Amino acid sequence: MSDIKRVVLAYSGGLDTSVIAKWLQVTYNCEVVTFTADLGQGEEIEPAREKARNMGIPDEHIYIEDVQEEFVRDFVFPMFRANARYEGDYLLGTSIARPLISKRLIEIARETGADAIAHGATGKGNDQVRFELSAYALDPDIKVIAPWREWDLVSRSALIEWAEKHQIAVPKDKRGESPFSTDANLLHTSSEGKVLEDPWDETPDYVYSRTVNPEDAPDEPEYITIDFDKGDGVALNGEKMTPAVLLTALNELGRKHGIGRLDLVENRFVGMKSRGMYETPGGTIYAVAHRGIEQVTLDRGAAHLKDELMPKYAELIYNGFWFSPEREMLQAAIDLSQEKVKGTVRLKLYKGGVHLVGRKSADSLYSERHVTFEDDAGAYDQKDAEGFIKLNALRLRLLAKRDR
Amino acid sequence: MSDIKRVVLAYSGGLDTSVIAKWLQVTYNCEVVTFTADLGQGEEIEPAREKARNMGIPDEHIYIEDVQEEFVRDFVFPMFRANARYEGDYLLGTSIARPLISKRLIEIARETGADAIAHGATGKGNDQVRFELSAYALDPDIKVIAPWREWDLVSRSALIEWAEKHQIAVPKDKRGESPFSTDANLLHTSSEGKVLEDPWDETPDYVYSRTVNPEDAPDEPEYITIDFDKGDGVALNGEKMTPAVLLTALNELGRKHGIGRLDLVENRFVGMKSRGMYETPGGTIYAVAHRGIEQVTLDRGAAHLKDELMPKYAELIYNGFWFSPEREMLQAAIDLSQEKVKGTVRLKLYKGGVHLVGRKSADSLYSERHVTFEDDAGAYDQKDAEGFIKLNALRLRLLAKRDR
Amino acid sequence: MSDIKRVVLAYSGGLDTSVIAKWLQVTYNCEVVTFTADLGQGEEIEPAREKARNMGIPDEHIYIEDVQEEFVRDFVFPMFRANARYEGDYLLGTSIARPLISKRLIEIARETGADAIAHGATGKGNDQVRFELSAYALDPDIKVIAPWREWDLVSRSALIEWAEKHQIAVPKDKRGESPFSTDANLLHTSSEGKVLEDPWDETPDYVYSRTVNPEDAPDEPEYITIDFDKGDGVALNGEKMTPAVLLTALNELGRKHGIGRLDLVENRFVGMKSRGMYETPGGTIYAVAHRGIEQVTLDRGAAHLKDELMPKYAELIYNGFWFSPEREMLQAAIDLSQEKVKGTVRLKLYKGGVHLVGRKSADSLYSERHVTFEDDAGAYDQKDAEGFIKLNALRLRLLAKRDR
């Protein structure tokens, strides 16, 4: 065991990270600082305080914080400016939360003089990579402890046995095997494992926790508007809201209308395919709205460049490179494009679907005069099209002459 | 007027192209050859024969053909192998039909010794570009006549007056102004203009012709399966089908469940934004299914490369460069990736939504052994992850050391 | 002729643009404002004043300006930050000057209340596109007159005849056909046409004007250093210099050592291939130096992203889209990467070659400790490589298992 004196742990208050806290104390003989964040996962975080105290952690080493506004403002919204989707569909709900957690772990390590951080991600997943790349990028000398890669508590029963041996309370519902595992924050809930492992089997309805089944959603569609400014959502139905409040409100709408369920087989950075279920109710609505306002306010050159850059941008976030020069370069390009992405989008929500039905903007680039079938001398000379086509065709014609 | 002897016209049999046929005879004093294609637009094409005869066109110069199978097999399916979407959403239903029409126009020009082709697209749209770039790429010496860019029949009433003066029957329903204009083929129907011109106004339901309103769709979801081989759909619910038959069947399912409506403001190649309504019922289902089978059969490297290339590929098709070396290069890369894209996808259709719920394949790359939480020595050593992360982090750590 | 009152002409003072000035007065019956820029082309610009006066242009409508510093600082250096090369080789010397000229034309149009600009580029080249796209991007209502596309003075003799008829002095050396045509500025000189038109013929030595033949260059190599700060050159051999002074000094070094000659067949934006000769003496040295300092100061992620974006960036500049949102987005990404591109590069100049022989930086990311063959516990654990390789290989192994 390396020579670690104090470690900051990403602590949920749940059984697994409680075992980790104790295991760190026992195995590394080091002090543990806990960081519990309210990212909008929908669980009380205050109980983590008492649990930490019970493991002998002094109050000044127990960090419990609501970071929802920072999460949406500095991570989620910038990502949505890029219309990021990993592998065509995934809105990156888990990926985007990890860098924020690592950032706070490193900051707390500095404040408390800790020399290491620890997390509860396993050795098979992407989250270990995201936590650790972020941490190393922010503090190159930090040590990282990933107990799941070190210990031998590899089965559920071994873990529970160890917990009981070390006086950690094991809730009744954690005694058996869980039929799947879950991660949640304000943007999404993901589930994977066990009952989801056969990609041919339909995800059972009980796995979903954030949305009603579309079949149980209201029979009447609901119309909403979202206002944007500089590429970010600022109001719902005309009412100004902070980022986290807006996303929370959209989540409620998404839940009601069964919006944002995704059943995906994706490619992990660590090399294998996994099958997951994602619920991103508000984010799914927001993504459609953002594209909608871009339709009328973004120039074609900017829009197409964004589309070309997006897959790489999404891959960087998925793989854990939020704090990397290349992500920041792409962000600079994307953010520059959002200056005039401003206006109002109208959406229809119905039975699992989000339908863009209108958009307007004082900064619209859409020009009825140019597009109308009616004759409108001056705005557009149809004869220009001939020269445009002729010169675009020239190289193809030279090629055809050569090749025949 | 240039010296044209015989021109092959893309002839729908409708009022506009009938006026064009006559106008070509009158203005260019040339022979007109008509080509009427059944692309699955849902209208009889046989009546075009009588109309052409009425303009004095000899039978051997009247071409009427069903090209639906060629359309789906050689154009639509190759495009869907790329998961092509223009500007994030548009499935390119109009764009992909134009190269096929131009190809036949050029072939017929050769057969009939014609020196020109003509089409009925206006000078403000993309279709003129697509028709003409395709034509020039296939025959660099062909002449192209685009009457809408030449004549002065710019208002509806001028056109009708000219038609009547030249003994062209004007159907009653064509006498007034149409509230929008439409293009259709087996893949989609698009509508634009007039009532659709304000992008804030919701598209009226009567504009849609290929799908029921999701609110009128069945209250029960319907489950279907699609089988793929080498990246192309080959069977519906286990029943083998040719490409066009499969797409036709999916269209019927899409119609029934209100699937594939899209309200879009897009950027035209000729430089302005336009607002259109698209209905792509079967294509929308097919697109979800194709991504679904790729999820389990495509390697990550191939999948991500495809995602990066897609925006450019889609842009090329939208802009009319189907017959270009760069589109063919991209197609070669894409097609190579599809060799093992084979298996079955299960979908749930409900109230406008297509939900992927299962996929299986004898060529699946998904490995339950590798992904399971259970201990499985041999398949994957969790300790490998540490080295993987460490070396991925190295450059970020060197950077952080430099920058602090 | 459209209704133009006052036009700002890009005026070199030479025969062609003098004819254009007069032709504009005669044909459009409008006032002409002249703009003559010293871009470092190596010719006196002051004589243009007298020539303009002779055509009756009032002094306040004669603009003569030295814009060399602005040219290098705001156009050339930002472009070199991107390591831009069009089609692998061309350093874009002509392309990058056009937007600056158009910018001043538009600004002068505003100052003088002119409603149009005019330029002397022909209808076959790229420069017309660059001038006009820049102008339209800066003033959407500006009118542009391109006399070469309008008039019938298509042969040299017709032009000269017209000049003499209108009392424009025709220098003796302009009476005959020039064996090639030339464009020059501080960054480069390009030549094309006539004796260069057969791409199999070697460019005659007399075409080159900015560099000695490498065979006539000194037999001794010369070593120099260039200092960079934030991605831009700031000193030569330790001596601080402004951008234009630095480029001028590098040009002199390049001239002496025969550096920067390029014989290229390139693809024009207007669709055909052309063969040109370029001399970019200082720019060629500078480009090697910039890559050299990036080698030690740029992170891999940033460097590779730059390399991937470069072809598109170069194409945008070549095609005339300097003033476009997408060029500005790419510039934002590139500029962000240059913050720490700072340090000193050492180069050897010899007989046409520029050889990078050393680079150092207080912000270097190069770490001898990490790269040395010697054992250096702590800096790098060779065992990490195994996990790194194993996880990178995992998807390939799963693929190989599937495919055998």
Place this chain on the structure above:
Amino acid sequence: MSDIKRVVLAYSGGLDTSVIAKWLQVTYNCEVVTFTADLGQGEEIEPAREKARNMGIPDEHIYIEDVQEEFVRDFVFPMFRANARYEGDYLLGTSIARPLISKRLIEIARETGADAIAHGATGKGNDQVRFELSAYALDPDIKVIAPWREWDLVSRSALIEWAEKHQIAVPKDKRGESPFSTDANLLHTSSEGKVLEDPWDETPDYVYSRTVNPEDAPDEPEYITIDFDKGDGVALNGEKMTPAVLLTALNELGRKHGIGRLDLVENRFVGMKSRGMYETPGGTIYAVAHRGIEQVTLDRGAAHLKDELMPKYAELIYNGFWFSPEREMLQAAIDLSQEKVKGTVRLKLYKGGVHLVGRKSADSLYSERHVTFEDDAGAYDQKDAEGFIKLNALRLRLLAKRDR
């Protein structure tokens, strides 16, 4: 130690791999099969036979092969079709040889029933990654032994001591520390380490072994021609040659004229920067020639797509992903473009420089008629340029109207 019965070793016959062979026998108690390849490294490979015999390896387990033609035909030439350069400059001479060696190692493992392969690359470099990714891609069950990552013979003296203890002859010149380490094959020689480790110090001339110092090269330039067919070189100065013979002849020309030296600080896949010296005499000439013939035979669309794909293609080869679906997809696209890349290029070689001076092809796309300044009605209508510019400018004008 895992249970390995027979291992195929990439065996050069030198001291290091001799120690490895013996170490494998001793440590793993397994049989060793040796594979010694003539890749054109310029050393006799036959002596490896006797050395292998001396370690008790039976003749049927000693593989000694000349693979130069396969190397150039199936690896080097396909790579040059892409104009691949890593980080702007490196012609990938080491990277491209590794997949071929791994391919033969795997084939020999199959022939001899071996269950493992071994190589002599260290744990800090890229070569271990290239060897192993190739191996795993070709045989997912193969075991790989990388002694440098396992053993403790980390200093030169420890290695030599071990060798002498195990009766391995240590040549006199290997007793001391080498001032740098080297890798060579027909395409290039690379050197790194020790005297090269400070990137500010100029590489000493004695490090170069494949080229004369440009200052010592002939004072007269030499002109050569290279013929291409389907993108590959087929003749030198009119004389037909096989791939390896052609590259060998170009190497001799490059050596004579001091061509192809490169001093580079590059980014390794394993995360750190390293400084290397490369000599690629023939490859440097060939690369200029290939671009030269593409200039006249490749369409712009194909050429620009190739330029955009190149950085990723080069990175894949550098990182060891030759045998990956994405490299094969890119190769399919590139190869399709080379069908008509055919003709003759003329080059001038002088004092370290390769200057393209002419190119011709029966399949040239260059059209003097289109590019000439002379009036040539029919080939090109200058008035088309106006429409071309107007429509390209339209979106920029709409943007400018919006933004003012």
